[in-house]
Amino acid sequence: MNKLMAGSFICVLVFCSLSFAQTREQKVKDDKTKNEASGFWHYNNFTKGVEDAKINKKPMMVVLRCLPCEECVKLDDELMEKDTVIKSLLEKFVRVRIVGTNGLDLSLFQFDYDQSFAIMFLNADGTIYGRYGTRSHRTNWSGDVSLVGLGKAMQEVLQLHENYPKNKPSLVNKKGPKPDFASPELFPSLKTKYTSKLDYEGKVVQSCIHCHQVGEAIRENLRLGKSKISEEVLFPHPHPKSIGLVFHPDTLGTLIEVKDKSFGDNSGFKKGDVVRTMNGQAIISIADVQWVLNSIPALGGKIPVEVLRNNQNVNLELCLPEAWRRLDDISWRSSSWMLRRMVLGGILLESMSAEEMKAEGLKEDAMALRVKHVGQFGPHATAHKAGVLKGDILLGFDEKTNLLRESDIFFYAVDSRKAGDMVSLTLKRNKNILQIKIPIQE
Secondary structure, three states: OHHHHHHHHHHHHHHHHHHHHHHHHHHHHHHHHHHHHHOOOEEOOHHHHHHHHHHHOOOEEEEEEOOOOOOOHHHHHHHHHOOHHHHHHHOOOEEEEEOOOOOOOOOOOOOOOOOOEEEEEEOOOOOEEEEEOOOOOOOOOOOOOOHHHHHHHHHHHHHHHHOOOOOHHHOHHHOOOOOOOOOHHHOOOOOOOOOOOOOOOOOHHHHOOOHHHHHHHHHHHHHHOOOOOOHHHHOOOOOHHHHOEEEOOOOOOEEEEEOOOOHHHHOOOOOOOEEEEEOOEEOOOHHHHHHHHHOOOOOOEEEEEEEEEOOEEEEEEEEEOOOHHHHOOOOOOOOHHHHHHHHHOOEEEEEOOHHHHHHOOOOOOOOOEEEEEEOOOHHHHHHHHHOOOOOOEEEEEOOEOOOOOHHHHHHHHHHHOOOOOEEEEEEEEOOEEEEEEEEOOO
16 A cells, blocks of 8 residues: 555656646647737847837847746746736837847856846847846845836836937946856856757756756856856845845835945945946946946956936946955845855855844854755765764854855855865754754855
């Protein structure tokens, strides 16, 4: 009887796994069928979009969308099917929908690759008007994007397009430097697995290079070259709230909060300020702010900022000191799973509340990260094989007890340790304190 039940359970697991895979495959194929039939979007065809924009003299709106990702589906569905304001604005753009980064021109499409929904607004000549799409949490996007904010960004782009090319000098720096590789499938870690096109006749999901894989490939390329992963690469597109600037997602750039004693506060920003330009670039979204911040090295720098305050233009200088990027939280990023394999042996950590720490008899300012998940397969099972269990509390990493966030551990290990080094994990399990060693992995 037990064997029969076990066999049935395995069959159910296999069936569910196959059904899930088929659902993802079907989702991607159905999206192509639906959008090609409607003709509303140039589907996976940027070149056609450019031709259309040149003929009709319209700005381009390129939506990059990871279809299997559920976190952004609400915004995307409403964008395309429900919101009347967005729908009317879409008519004024040449619309391009890209659902995989295979063959993507990385000299043009430089954005936060951990986004599963991102928009770039372009002129047909390749000039970038702006970016839209921000996340600072794996599932909660409401504080970063909104349909109201997107509508205002689109209206601002239409104004920028109307004033083009007179305003071209202020848009030049919205394009990034020359990339190491022209397109994602040319990275060493990707070129043996992917081509420049999606395989709609075969396993289309497996053939797709996801956006986050581009960021991972950039890191892996540094590791393959025996180079240290720089802070600029480890902390890409820093969120402005990490320096104390909290924007309202329904606006182009209005501050609803400036954190006390933050770099933003020290630089003179005030609640209610409307950020108009940063480093001379027009700001249409939080993503545009992140683009400017991304250009500032980890060693620090100064950014000229023009804000509207009480209907008057005010010039500020945002001063960022050395190590400012380390304040950003990167634990939500899909590409951080690679870091968990490298430095934590495949475990996922979560912060503990003050109440939880008190219940465990821990001081409020102590290092205490609970093990939320332990990987079970391949290199992600390294910590599991060493004896780490879900529910353990990490009190120290490599004898350091001041790494209060998962992001802090990532930086310390990448900056101070190399592949093959052994590090100790100090763990609290019930009332016992354990020492478990794991290797830093490639």
